[in-house]
Amino acid sequence: MKREFQKMLKDKGRTELPRVLIAAAECAPLAKTGGLADVVGTLPKALSGLGIDARVIMPLHKVIKDKYGDRIEHMFYFYVNLGWRTQYAGIEKLVLDGVTIYLVDSEFYFGGPIYRGGDPEGEQYAFFDRAVLDCIPNLDFAPDVIHCNDWHTAMIPMLAKTQYGAPQNGIKYLLTIHNIKYQGQYGFEYVRDLLGVDSKYYTPEFMELNGCADFMKAGCVFADRINTVSPSYAEEIKTSYYGEGLEGILNARSHELTGIINGIDKTVFNPHTDPVLPACYDKGHLNGKKECKRYLQLSMGLEQREDAPIVAMVTRMTEQKGFDLVVRMLDELMEYNDMQFMLLGSGDENYESFMRCAEDRYKGRLCAYIGYSDKLSHLVYAGSDFYLMPSRFEPCGISQMIAMRYGSVPIVRETGGLRDTVIPYNQFTGEGNGFTFADFNAHLMKDAVLRALDAYKTPEVMNGLVRSAMEADFGFEKSAEEYAKLYIWML
Numbered sequence: 001m002k003r004e005f006q007k008m009l010k011d012k013g014r015t016e017l018p019r020v021l022i023a024a025a026e027c028a029p030l031a032k033t034g035g036l037a038d039v040v041g042t043l044p045k046a047l048s049g050l051g052i053d054a055r056v057i058m059p060l061h062k063v064i065k066d067k068y069g070d071r072i073e074h075m076f077y078f079y080v081n082l083g084w085r086t087q088y089a090g091i092e093k094l095v096l097d098g099v100t101i102y103l104v105d106s107e108f109y110f111g112g113p114i115y116r117g118g119d120p121e122g123e124q125y126a127f128f129d130r131a132v133l134d135c136i137p138n139l140d141f142a143p144d145v146i147h148c149n150d151w152h153t154a155m156i157p158m159l160a161k162t163q164y165g166a167p168q169n170g171i172k173y174l175l176t177i178h179n180i181k182y183q184g185q186y187g188f189e190y191v192r193d194l195l196g197v198d199s200k201y202y203t204p205e206f207m208e209l210n211g212c213a214d215f216m217k218a219g220c221v222f223a224d225r226i227n228t229v230s231p232s233y234a235e236e237i238k239t240s241y242y243g244e245g246l247e248g249i250l251n252a253r254s255h256e257l258t259g260i261i262n263g264i265d266k267t268v269f270n271p272h273t274d275p276v277l278p279a280c281y282d283k284g285h286l287n288g289k290k291e292c293k294r295y296l297q298l299s300m301g302l303e304q305r306e307d308a309p310i311v312a313m314v315t316r317m318t319e320q321k322g323f324d325l326v327v328r329m330l331d332e333l334m335e336y337n338d339m340q341f342m343l344l345g346s347g348d349e350n351y352e353s354f355m356r357c358a359e360d361r362y363k364g365r366l367c368a369y370i371g372y373s374d375k376l377s378h379l380v381y382a383g384s385d386f387y388l389m390p391s392r393f394e395p396c397g398i399s400q401m402i403a404m405r406y407g408s409v410p411i412v413r414e415t416g417g418l419r420d421t422v423i424p425y426n427q428f429t430g431e432g433n434g435f436t437f438a439d440f441n442a443h444l445m446k447d448a449v450l451r452a453l454d455a456y457k458t459p460e461v462m463n464g465l466v467r468s469a470m471e472a473d474f475g476f477e478k479s480a481e482e483y484a485k486l487y488i489w490m491l
Helices: 003-011 035-048 062-071 118-138 155-163 188-195 215-222 231-236 247-252 287-299 323-336 349-361 374-383 399-405 416-421 442-456 459-471 476-490
Strands: 020-023 054-059 073-082 085-096 099-105 145-149 172-177 212-214 225-228 257-259 310-317 340-347 366-370 386-389 409-413 435-437
Touching (some): 020 035, 035 099, 035 145, 035 476, 054 118, 062 085, 073 118, 085 118, 118 155, 118 188, 145 155, 145 476, 155 172, 155 215, 172 215, 172 476, 212 215, 225 231, 225 476, 231 416, 287 310, 287 374, 310 323, 310 349, 310 374, 310 399, 323 340, 323 349, 323 442, 340 349, 340 374, 349 366, 374 399, 386 399, 386 442, 399 416, 399 459, 409 416, 409 459, 435 442, 442 459
Parallel strands (some): 020 054, 020 145, 054 099, 145 172, 172 225, 310 340, 310 386, 340 366, 409 435
Antiparallel strands (some): 073 085, 085 099
């Protein structure tokens, strides 16, 4: 145990590290739609390395049954009262890569999509939250901390403290906000029907927002501690521009709000050992990266040119990800600069159509792969020279960390976790590991891309940037240490 942890525990009058139950809607590699799953899948393994027993509880989605059904162990079952409904809930167990994962089984709620959308999605996760609290007394694990993630599990602290006589055995509740834009807002009568929440809580003091019952707000009010996924985002969401209506409660609890930057699994994302790549490499031996670039160009129909820098994006094509800026400036960049552009992603139909037409206009210089391929994403990170993330907002961002791990120099807007992870290049001192722009403005994005393309013309400058990017350590071990301190502080 780290000496720092020992001192913190001694101050708390404890000798053992806290036991943690991480509650989430998804977890990689079992079920994944976004970055939340990556965090939930990586954090418990990193905490284990620090001596903390951290386990996961999540729904038993159909995709998990299909892939891991023969490895799942049934533990027990019970019935959940959800308003006038009584629904079966089974508790199953799966041990994967040394991590214990409890799975809440309900064919009715989780036999289809991970997220059903609208009111059905609210009912899905109201059931899950109730099932988590109902199962704890019979679980073969007694958590000290329940770590909730996003709105899908944000009602757990409120239910525990208003309906279960919490604190149950001294359990503390942490809420991590991965993206404050999605809050789970439903009608008061609907929530009263599902969860029996007393009408006195349907006020701005507790869970009312915009005339709705807001699950995320309830979590922000009742959790013992709140955190989000980067220090900059923790400050941003206290403002009206980023706070999505929750800036009031977050400012009121600012002394209990922290930001912990996410990390990546360095064993999964490792250009030195990645089996997907045609050639492996590290920061001291970059010939393999050149081979990856040639292979990417060949396989994606781009001209075989080492002197043409590749600017890449692996992204959801949405307004949040700054795609308006890309649409505004892509033609100017392609017409007046000797560069190539590689897109891997999908999203809004208008953006997809724009990129398909752009591919037709710039055959051999631009590839728009509409869809997603995990293997191809690794090749894009490895084969590209620059990685573009012009996000309107970005709570943390994982892609820029992966890109840097593979030596693709980031070009990002200074927001959220992008600001915390990318150091602007200083042409006078040679310091920095990427290129940045401050305001959400298409011309500023274009200027940042042009500065990057200019740096590419000088090999020693470009090689220095690649090495600086690859030297940045974004392993989850650092994040896990910060979470461990937070858990101990909460005891």
